[in-house]
Amino acid sequence: MGELKHIISALVLQKKYLSAKEIMSEQNAADLSAMFEELFGEDFEEKKEFLLLFRLLPKDLAADTFAFMNPEMQMHLIGAFSDDELREMLAETCIDDTVDIIEEMPANVVSRILKNSTTGARKAINEILRYPGDSAGSIMTIEYVSFHRDMTVAEAFEKIRLVGVSKETIYTCYVTENRRLIGIVTVKDLFLAEEDDKIGDIMETNIISVDTAEDKEVVANMFRKYDFLAIPVTDREERLVGIVTFDDAMDVIQEENTEDVTRMAAIVPGDDSYFRTGVIKHAKSRLPWLLFLMISATITGIITTHYENAFEAVPILVSFMPMIMDTGGNCGAQSSTMIIRGIALEEIHFKDFFRVLFKEFRISILVSAVLAAVNGVRIYIMYGHDIALSLAVSLSIICTVIISKLIGSMLPMLAKRCGLDPAIMATPLITTVVDSCSIFLYFNIAVLVLGIG
């Protein structure tokens, strides 16, 4: 990839545009778009010579390359295009790619795009834009191949040949009647049938489809489950309005994973990549949870002040606080992460509530026994064979591990039940909740076992 950039920029320097064009024409759109992003770099305005390079690309390759670029590059290019150029480009771009581009652009660019789209495309774009951002409707495309049930296989092949070039996928085709979806035929089915078979006789009628309003994460999970190339999207009257293809599903899976991971680290998820997000926006997305958690952590502090007598009598107690808190936090984090992931992969449901709790309880017994033993021995050896002290700390660890694993597994399931994203119940929040519990348990056990006060 880096090589391509060097070859092309060397050719541009020598003004060998024809050779550059020839080499670029053999590349694929994803690599070319990465190359242009690197060539233009940060200061688009000073790199006018690369604009010429882009104009040299064959029209369809240019459109594909454009669709792969990041929003910033797209905006710069649209700004540099004439209306004619923009119109030509949009004519070659898939509707769903155009919608993706529009969603990232400021209003004035959007109106320029719509002005230079065909009437049909404009109508379709507006249709898709009406669907909520996380729905199946928002990621679908309307460019699919449809058949009538009375067509023969030979006629179907003819239709694919005729209209296929402009469709997102030709490999799964849809049979409709009065716009209602009545069957699915794959190109593989067509190959295996006889030329004069009727589509109505070979089509699959056990249709798996999604509603336009369906959550796009659910749709993506269906791709994982069924290994489909495409899933049809229908409206409330079961009319076919579009299809979602596997590449869009793959993007959704990756987006949702990023969103989950981000949220699990107490960050408000953003749309953009790390470097394309500004410092202020980063700070804004991190502050809300930090503030909330900082204030919440003072509860643990307030609990501590109630046991001033205890750590004034036995100051060494303070030095075990970090270990107790960290162990509780880590145990809670482990459980909550397993449960959050299980919910996301649809392996764990709310009906499993008590099954999960019982399982985590048994795990925590095993884990806490080992941790308490190791720690008890360590304290006994390091702190002058003080059995009471080592007993107090070991007991606290056992209680902390059990309670934090239970809290860590309960909260994500409860969040899901309440319609919240389970991912917010991850490490940071769990840690804060568990801290209060573990410090409270620790000092109470210490006071009791050591006979303080």
Added chain:
Amino acid sequence: MGELKHIISALVLQKKYLSAKEIMSEQNAADLSAMFEELFGEDFEEKKEFLLLFRLLPKDLAADTFAFMNPEMQMHLIGAFSDDELREMLAETCIDDTVDIIEEMPANVVSRILKNSTTGARKAINEILRYPGDSAGSIMTIEYVSFHRDMTVAEAFEKIRLVGVSKETIYTCYVTENRRLIGIVTVKDLFLAEEDDKIGDIMETNIISVDTAEDKEVVANMFRKYDFLAIPVTDREERLVGIVTFDDAMDVIQEENTEDVTRMAAIVPGDDSYFRTGVIKHAKSRLPWLLFLMISATITGIITTHYENAFEAVPILVSFMPMIMDTGGNCGAQSSTMIIRGIALEEIHFKDFFRVLFKEFRISILVSAVLAAVNGVRIYIMYGHDIALSLAVSLSIICTVIISKLIGSMLPMLAKRCGLDPAIMATPLITTVVDSCSIFLYFNIAVLVLGIG
């Protein structure tokens, strides 16, 4: 889905097997496999009547259903099959599915599977099994369609019709010469060409392929980047040995995400889902990091004991410890998560080291200023207008936030550089490292500002 199970089990109770067969034949394999898993439940042995049900399925559907099942169910079924049944089933199963099944089975079942496979299949299976578990070779299939460059489009169509039924995908076909991969042709290309065009003239020669030894995560990322249906896998002599299809890539993406998330919660990743993993195995996968982190946390404890004088003089200092530690941990977690995710998505590389550090530094200035201000005011109001105390805590927060964001962003990049998985440098480890730093800073600042000792 639940419905299907109820309908079928009602029909079985009434011994209406023919109706059950009819309904099942119209379902897809993924739903059927879920139904069988639910029907058999935990005690396979007592549910012999459902085995009959499985035998009623058409052969190809039975094989697909079998491939979708979990390893436990597969093992039970293989145990119940006669050699003849097993042979029939395997004949209908894709090679890469058979390999997936074999990888989960104990040795005696594996040898039964190999014994009942055809010689060709056995050879192919053994070939794939030789590749390391995380390589492209291990997830590829050898069932692809290949052409010669001299074939016409009409001949190519004929070949697809002839061999296509048993291939994993027919939509991307490969042109080979002496087993070397020289071109790629999609069915779409074939449709758009003339019947007597030569394959050699219409094939794409700018081939993107992967080596058998390539990391499967890299392969999966290529699918995200290029939106391919399949990627060819070649050996060191550039001979075509197999293809990886998008559905396998989707599985890899999901597996890798789960592995990352698990590792980020200080758990040793396992192969199985939450419920299918036993309590002891869960405990074993959680204990190593917990033990290590617990021991590490004692460092923070030891630091604390050095400041016994400080908190004996000003006991309220202890109550701010949880807040300082939690805030540091959370800030570190945010940074490390952003960087780990960025590395996984190939957006952040080691060459960006200082760029990332500078960005995180600026973010931490903004974030810490807000946190320190809020906290300073709170302490000033709540603790009798003690300016020195509120200054000490606010200063500590600023230092803690900055240092933890720097540590949190540095460690994952360094881990990557050293060939380790960046995901191990996540919240739990970062928290432990940051705790020591923040407690050290906190007490030093407090001693200085409050003039203790």
